[in-house]
Amino acid sequence: MDAYFSDALIIGAGLAGERAAIEIASEGFSVNIISLVPPRQSHSNAAQGGVQASLNNTKETADDNWRIHFDDTVKGSDWGADQRVVEKICKLAPELVRQFDYWGAAFSRTKEGKINQRAFGGASKPRCAFASDETGHILLNILDSQVMALKIPIFIRRQLLSLIYTNEEVIGVTALNLVKGTIEVFTAKVIILATGGAGRLYEETTNSRISFGDGCAVALETGLVPVGNPEAIQFHPTCLVPTSILVTEGCRGDGGVLLDKNGREFMGDYCPTMKNPNLASRDVVSRSMMRHIKKNFGVESPYGPHLWLDIKRLGKEHIKTKLSGVDLLCRDYVNVNPIKEYIPVRPSQHYTMFGIKTGESCEVYGLARLFAVGECACWDVHGFNRLGGNSLLETIAAGYTAGQEAGKYLYMENTQNFSDLKIAEEYQKQTKRLEELTKNRGKENVFGVYREIQKTLTEKVGIFRKENELKEAVAKLAILCGKTQRIKLGYRETAANLELQLALRLPGMAKLALCTAQAALLRKESRGSHYREDYPDRDDKNWLKRTLAYFPEENDLPRIEYEPVEITLLPPGDRGYGEKK
Amino acid sequence: MRELKVKIARGNKNFSEFSVQEKPRMSVLLLLDEILETQDSSIYYESVCRSSICGSCAVKINGQPKLACKTQTSSLPENITLEPLDFFPLIKDLATDKSRFFLELNRKLETWIHPSKPFSGKDEIMPEEVSAKLYERERCIECGICVSACPAASFTNFMSASGTQKALRFLDDPRNSKEAQEKLIAVLASDEGLWGCHGVGACENFCPKEIPLTRQLAESRREIIKLILRDWFKK
Numbered sequence: 001m002d003a004y005f006s007d008a009l010i011i012g013a014g015l016a017g018e019r020a021a022i023e024i025a026s027e028g029f030s031v032n033i034i035s036l037v038p039p040r041q042s043h044s045n046a047a048q049g050g051v052q053a054s055l056n057n058t059k060e061t062a063d064d065n066w067r068i069h070f071d072d073t074v075k076g077s078d079w080g081a082d083q084r085v086v087e088k089i090c091k092l093a094p095e096l097v098r099q100f101d102y103w104g105a106a107f108s109r110t111k112e113g114k115i116n117q118r119a120f121g122g123a124s125k126p127r128c129a130f131a132s133d134e135t136g137h138i139l140l141n142i143l144d145s146q147v148m149a150l151k152i153p154i155f156i157r158r159q160l161l162s163l164i165y166t167n168e169e170v171i172g173v174t175a176l177n178l179v180k181g182t183i184e185v186f187t188a189k190v191i192i193l194a195t196g197g198a199g200r201l202y203e204e205t206t207n208s209r210i211s212f213g214d215g216c217a218v219a220l221e222t223g224l225v226p227v228g229n230p231e232a233i234q235f236h237p238t239c240l241v242p243t244s245i246l247v248t249e250g251c252r253g254d255g256g257v258l259l260d261k262n263g264r265e266f267m268g269d270y271c272p273t274m275k276n277p278n279l280a281s282r283d284v285v286s287r288s289m290m291r292h293i294k295k296n297f298g299v300e301s302p303y304g305p306h307l308w309l310d311i312k313r314l315g316k317e318h319i320k321t322k323l324s325g326v327d328l329l330c331r332d333y334v335n336v337n338p339i340k341e342y343i344p345v346r347p348s349q350h351y352t353m354f355g356i357k358t359g360e361s362c363e364v365y366g367l368a369r370l371f372a373v374g375e376c377a378c379w380d381v382h383g384f385n386r387l388g389g390n391s392l393l394e395t396i397a398a399g400y401t402a403g404q405e406a407g408k409y410l411y412m413e414n415t416q417n418f419s420d421l422k423i424a425e426e427y428q429k430q431t432k433r434l435e436e437l438t439k440n441r442g443k444e445n446v447f448g449v450y451r452e453i454q455k456t457l458t459e460k461v462g463i464f465r466k467e468n469e470l471k472e473a474v475a476k477l478a479i480l481c482g483k484t485q486r487i488k489l490g491y492r493e494t495a496a497n498l499e500l501q502l503a504l505r506l507p508g509m510a511k512l513a514l515c516t517a518q519a520a521l522l523r524k525e526s527r528g529s530h531y532r533e534d535y536p537d538r539d540d541k542n543w544l545k546r547t548l549a550y551f552p553e554e555n556d557l558p559r560i561e562y563e564p565v566e567i568t569l570l571p572p573g574d575r576g577y578g579e580k581k
Numbered sequence: 582m583r584e585l586k587v588k589i590a591r592g593n594k595n596f597s598e599f600s601v602q603e604k605p606r607m608s609v610l611l612l613l614d615e616i617l618e619t620q621d622s623s624i625y626y627e628s629v630c631r632s633s634i635c636g637s638c639a640v641k642i643n644g645q646p647k648l649a650c651k652t653q654t655s656s657l658p659e660n661i662t663l664e665p666l667d668f669f670p671l672i673k674d675l676a677t678d679k680s681r682f683f684l685e686l687n688r689k690l691e692t693w694i695h696p697s698k699p700f701s702g703k704d705e706i707m708p709e710e711v712s713a714k715l716y717e718r719e720r721c722i723e724c725g726i727c728v729s730a731c732p733a734a735s736f737t738n739f740m741s742a743s744g745t746q747k748a749l750r751f752l753d754d755p756r757n758s759k760e761a762q763e764k765l766i767a768v769l770a771s772d773e774g775l776w777g778c779h780g781v782g783a784c785e786n787f788c789p790k791e792i793p794l795t796r797q798l799a800e801s802r803r804e805i806i807k808l809i810l811r812d813w814f815k816k
Contacts, residue, residue: 037627038680040723041635057704095702102705104694104756106715113706131716137634141719145693148684156680179672208629242606245632302605321713328791329632332651447618491623496673499622 016374023403047136080383181495217508228378384528636724
């Protein structure tokens with residue numbers, strides 16, 4: 001058994017994980033990072049448009065401040081967010097972004113040499129600091145450069161299998177070494193999950209092929225840790241048809257517009273009171289687009305109906321400098337030159353607001369010494385709809401916060417319930433699981449079951465939801481959960497086996513999907529991205545609360561509980577998008 | 582749609598052959614998925630972003646290094662041969678380990694900012710054209726294509742076009758210390774750096790991010806000579 005020990009262990013080498021690692025290593029503690037892929041391939045790399053921070057450094061942003069950022073975020077969340085946490089990150093934002101500049105991030109600049117900012121959906125000021133339209137790539141490179149400077153070891157090509165814990169205190173994890181095919185144990189005094197979102201639960205998603213929600217599923221499988229708001233899933237308005245590759249909201253922030261089959265701007269029909277209805281929040285724009293398509297204003301294509309995104313009106317110079325990535329993606333993937341042609345777009349799954357429920361300091365509910373940061377967590381900055389540019393902010397703010405908090409733990413040196421016996425038991429359990437799988441007792445095809453899960457969520461738990469479909473989804477997913485336990489592999493080696501890797505994560509994914517469907521069925525109101533056709537209005541009297549989904553091992557269905565949502569500064573009111581339903 | 586004949590390298594000069602019905606807008610990556618899910622789940626390849634921003638799926642397609650996600654089958658003949666990238670250690674079938682090469686390269690060049698002053702918490706001014714140039718230098722996705730396609734990088738100690746991009750990026754950054762910049766000039770002005778390039782141009786031909794590497798290498802050689810001459814005159 002290969003075993004590694006460090007003061008802190010971080011699972012995931014994207015922005016949130018690496019930001020936490022830097023915070024802890026800078027204090028002189030030892031840190032190990034394990035990651036599914038080389039760090040610069042993490043999904044943070046795919047963020048395009050920018051990071052929100054009220055920098056208040058130019059004429060256009062002169063009257064911006066954390067409070068306006070706060071109000072925008074809470075309205076965007078449809079009052080689902082934890083206002084204490086939103087306040088914290090909005091206040092932290094300017095300094096954290098400037099720290100990236102100090103580390104060397106190549107932010108786009110204004111003529112005066114200040115960090116430039118662009119407009120984004122739901123943001124009442126231009127507040128997104130950006131690097132052309134590859135902001136995630138630039139931030140991740142720079143953060144990873146700091147990790148290299150600090151010589152923090154990263155164990156790549158490791159798939160998280162389980163958490164090891166004793167007396168409700170985490171002591172380590174097991175992971176599959178994808179190259180060798182062996183199970184390894186990583187132990188630490190504190191552990192931070194930073195494994196990213198679960199977009200791959202859906203058929204059509206902008207997410208990378210690694211966004212399986214591994215950390216979230218593994219935490220859920222303990223039965224002790226709840227997933228917060230599993231019904232809260234974001235669909236991004238502008239994704240390429242076909243492929244669902246993201247086209248940044250920055251396109252509309254910079255002045256691009258959505259058009260229908262007649263070349264007409266239509267967003268004003270759905271948000272008539274907004275000055276620029278193309279920049280309503282993502283949930284509102286996605287719904288409006290689908291309503292417009294249902295009214296037969298979509299453009300027919302072999303890949304289903306779509307609408308157009310027009311950025312050619314921004315001109316060649318603008319596209320080549322500020323939207324260069326979009327330019328390349330359109331030419332390479334849909335054979336469209338956006339300088340001269342419209343871009344075919346349709347909403348796709350984009351972000352999981354849901355995640356491992358954490359408290360104000362990113363500490364995980366239900367297990368001590370465990371933190372969760374970034375998209376895998378529900379710190380609850382985003383509630384039921386995330387604003388663009390707030391995900392990058394969350395990664396660095398959570399990484400920073402969890403890093404600080406983990407450091408405090410390590411300084412205190414309080415005794416950990418470390419147990420060699422427990423580690424040996426968990427290692428045995430995972431080894432047995434691997435053996436059982438490769439013995440091929442089942443009969444289900446792993447890819448078949450996976451596609452069924454994706455299809456069920458896509459068709460029945462999408463942008464528009466209703467009771468009978470949600471009931472069908474729950475029933476179907478409960479059956480699929482069972483099937484994930486009876487997989488028959490075509491290829492039985494444990495090293496370098498894509499089929500096995502999927503088979504190992506599939507039971508957890510099915511459970512997560514079931515939480516999503518069940519929570520969506522129970523929430524009888526519409527809030528943010530959770531839209532019930534049979535309950536089209538927000539219902540603060542009954543539903544101003546957060547879902548907590550638990551999945552104990554002996555259960556067939558998740559146990560759903562609720563907790564109150566923290567309202568500190570902005571009481572529930574109108575979001576200000578004037579959405580016509 | 583055509584019936585594609587696909588040969589996939591399986592290590593030790595062995596190949597597996599598959600026959601696949603072509604689909605509209607099928608990339609080589611989707612072709613691999615099709616084979617994995619319906620014909621042979623033992624084939625191994627890596628892919629992450631499927632939108633040419635991570636570089637993980639670089640393979641040799643009919644002898645040419647390309648990203649599997651970006652290459653459409655419609656641009657290829659019906660006989661398609663897929664092999665791992667040259668130069669990098671093989672993991673299995675089409676997957677190679679490029680990360681070690683890039684980690685060592687980054688560590689050797691110390692591709693991070695060596696600050697000359699502490700963090701002030703305030704906005705630092707940087708001219709628009711300087712940040713634009715840094716951005717351009719940082720678009721590399723470490724796919725390894727320019728390394729494996731380049732005879733100089735493969736068979737001599739030339740650090741590759743990607744390596745020179747990295748060195749130049751941190752040389753051009755005014756936030757980096759003078760001392761760190763001088764180290765980068767020294768390595769760039771050597772056979773490992775800009776002087777090691779043989780001018781083959783394969784890097785630019787195959788770069789999936791369309792970075793004009795040949796032009797940038799030529800311009801950089803001029804800039805480095807200027808910098809060295811400036812220092813001589815100062816002495």
